[in-house]
Amino acid sequence: MSKPAFLITIDTEGDNLWQNHDKITTRNATFLPRFQSLCERYNFKPTWLTNYEMAIDPVYIEFAKDVISRDTGEVGMHLHAWNSPPFYDLTGDDWRNKPYLIEYSEELIRKKTEYMTLLLEDTFQRKMLSHRAGRWAFNAYYASILVELGYQVDCSVTPKVDWRRSIGNPQGQGGSNYFDFPQHAYFLDLNDIAKPGDSSLLEVPMSTQLRHSPLVNSFKRVIKQFRGKEYQPSVNWLRPSGGNLDRMKSVVNEALSRGSDYVEFMLHSSEFMPAGSPTFKNEEQIEILYSDLEELFSWLESRTTGMTLAEYYLKFKGK
Template identity: 75%
Template sequence: MVRPAFLITIDTEGDNLWQNHDKIDTRNAAFLPRFQSLCEKYGFKPTWLTNYEMAIDPAYIEFAKDVIARNQGEVGMHLHAWNSPPLYDLTGDDWRHKPYLIEYPEDVIRDKVVFMTELLEQTFQTKMLSHRAGRWAFNEYYASLLIELGYQVDCSVTPRVDWRQSPGDPNGQGGTDYRDFPRHAYFIDQQNIARPGSSPLLEVPMSIQYKYSSLMNGFKQGVDRLRGKKRGPSVNWLRPARGNLDKMKRVAEQSLAEGADYVEFMLHSSEFMPGGSPTFKHEADIDQLYADLEQLFDWLQSRTLGMTLAGYHRQFKDAR
């Protein structure tokens, strides 16, 4: 029996985009080889989901070309609409508001997706097969563009999470509501990305589990409503934060116990650099991150088989 896949997805983007509103630096490119080496130590192959500023950074280009040449990972596409060419002023201050790509006019969405795909394919001399939407915002039109351009895998869905309370365009409706989406991999229905269908695009949702029981989640949401707050159920992700090693293991354990044939990990490239994110501010935080990753990867090595998103697509398709 084939072991479940371990999918490492890295949103490869500029430094501390949570707080930088007027400039984008890419110093985090120098910190990525350490993580790549850790993945290779355990036989895992990360998928580097790459956006515009990293795709034109010489240090990252050299790093990613080497990963591809040695078949030790994959480069995919990630797109932040506010700074990805061709530029279009949606809000009057897009760098501050960081609007979702799906909030732009459809012709602008198309131009941006085509531009990024061509840039990545020309830079890295490889077909783009894998994708994650910037800020997790995805819809049917976006999916249709990926299918048209030959993408095989999307990993934008975050089951059990509702992003509508996270604003992009101040006059918009917020992000995508994924609460009722499948938690397993599925070929999407192009008319409704929330359900399986017959398109060639495989959706690989993030590994996310409820933090509390259904009863406790219901109670906490009721309290929030009385306080005038709108929040979804509390969840844990297979995603590092300070001191959450046990929670990450629990997410993986629960997912595998439910019969999942993969677990999906994510982090941002800037989180490997001290000060590159609000979470890991100091060198000591990075050292603790790597200590946790060593333990997580060692624990997963005997339970899973590392592969890229495109590699998982091949296995999933063959199994069907």
């Protein structure tokens, strides 16, 4: 029996987009080789899900072309609607509000997705096969466009997470609600992306875990309701946040114990750079991150097999 896949997904984007509202820089591209080297030491293969500003950055292009040429990773597509051509000001201050792609018209959803796909394919001379939506916002129409463009894998779904309180367009309804979505890989139903179907697009949801037991969550929900507030359960991710190594291992153990044939890790490219994110603000915190990554990867080396998203697709389809 083959080992489960370890899927490393990196949202490859500009520096500290959480706080930068009037400019986008891409200095984090110079910090990526260190992480790539770490992955290669453990025979793991990242998927660099790349957005517009990185796709036109010469340093990143050189780095990613080298990764592709040595077959030590994959480049996929990641789309932030507010700063990806063709440009359209949806909210009057899109760089601050960061509206979701699914809040734009269907015409703009199509045009932006087509533009990013062609840009990446022309730049890297590779068919784009893997995708993650910007800010995790995904729907059936978006999925249908990906199918038309020949994508094989999407990894936008975050089970147990409801993004509706995370606002894009101030006049909108917030992000996607994935709370009850499957926690396993499945081919999408293009009429209802929460259900398995017969499309050619494989959904590979993020590895997540409710932090508390159902009993504790029920108790917390009652207290919140008594106070007139909405309760949203806390969720552990297979995602470093500084000192959360045990929680990441718990996510892996739960996934494997329920028979999952993969675990999926994520981070942003800017989180490898000091002050590139709110999470890792200085060199000391970056070193803590790498210490956790070393231990996590060493622990996973004997338990999993490193794959890109496109490689996992082939494995899944061949089952």
